[in-house]
Amino acid sequence: MHLQKYFTNRHASRKDEYRRQHLIPEGAAALDNDQGTATGFAVRHAEKELVCLPGVPGEMQSMLNKYLETSARHRTRKGCSLTKNVHTFGVSERTVEDAVKDCRACAEHLKAITLVHNGVVTIHIHATATERNKAVKMLDTMERKLQKKLGYAVFGSGEETLEDAVFALLKKRNKTIAVAESCTGGLVSDKLTNISGISQVFFQGVVAYSNKAKVDMLGVPEKLIMKHGAVSSPVAKAMATGIKKKASADIGVGITGIAGPTGATPGKPVGLVYLAVAEQGRVRMKKCRFRGSRTDVKNFSANTALDMVRLTLLAVI
Structure with missing residues (x-):
């Protein structure tokens, strides 16, 4: 039935080839694949259950989640x-x-x-x-x-993420947000825009990686960068206030740092990150030193920025 539905609005020239993907062992229970053509199956033996799923990651994950949810409900009814x-x-x-x-x-x-x-x-x-x-x-x-x-x-x-929590609070407080990123390379914007409906509250995201971009796109004073350096508290603050003004958003976020493994200078080691959240005439600042790979530093920075926004919306910081 699943295969027939799948080909209802598709060319059927390869139907026989795909039909072979639906052959399962005798006595096994078929597991439908809503994301593709290959059927999975589950078979029980000696109080153990063997589950076979297609190798395509997206299909496998979707089917596994559905199977585990159904299986958990069944086991719980038995008192598990x-x-x-x-x-x-x-x-x-x-x-x-x-x-x-x-x-x-x-x-x-x-x-x-x-x-x-x-x-x-x-x-x-x-x-x-x-x-x-x-x-x-x-x-x-x-x-x-x-x-x-x-x-x-x-x-x-459950499955709730930091960005989900931020989105819910932005909607609840009727606030909008814009983000200016340097060392995170757009990761905060990416996390937010993975949420359906985020356009209600997310106005703009800018990756201002170079000093020139910070000056031209965000209005960060060039003299400020020359005096304090691009990785500094004053520059992070200027990035946050700059993107807030540029996007006409209620909240502006600024992130600048050294993700590594190169780029460190005397007094500014790899992993040094400055984060700023501008809202209602006030800017909340945070200086962090993250350890790990370049990817680790970016992920820690993005999550910390999101948490700062969350706590700002909760009036905790």
Whole structure:
């Protein structure tokens, strides 16, 4: 049926070739592929389940997510488990681990581990119960305890990202944003524009990599760069206020730094990044020193900038 639907509005010249992709072992359950032509399948043997999926990454990920969701619901009805991710930023993994330990005290049916990626510390919570609603309640209670313990460091749960949290707050506060980036090369704009509907709040993104671009595109005074250097607090501030004015946005973000591995100067090492958020006549500044590869520095910088915007919208900083 899936193959017939797939070819309804397509040329059928290769139908026999594609039909072979739908052959599965006897006794196996077919797994539909909404993204392509190859069918996957699942087969159970000796209380174990083998799942075979197509190798195309996009198709495989979509099918795996759908299978895991369906499988989890089925297992939970039998009295198994549910999981939930709670995401934090701006606090150390040790701080999060201590909070987790306190929150799950005396909760023998709850397990939790922490995972760190680009500054985001994710708490993966696993709840075991006899009924689904009990497992859900356990997860929700744990999440509330973590929010109370960690405060504004918690920015979301499930699949929510920092940029999702920023988007939601911008809409809630009826604010708009524009971003001027140097060392991150447009990564913040990329993260934001991956969100459907972001055009409601995102006015403009500029990659001002050279000094000339900072002067010409953002109005950063050339004398300011000559005096302090392109990687400096005053220049980051000028970038934020410049893009805010240029785009007529409520919030302007400026990022400048040294992503490495080259480019360091005396007093300005690789990983040094200045971030600025301009809003309502005030500019919030942050000086950071990130470690790792060039990609690591860019990702840490982009996430830190997004978190600064989030905390600004929450009136925390």
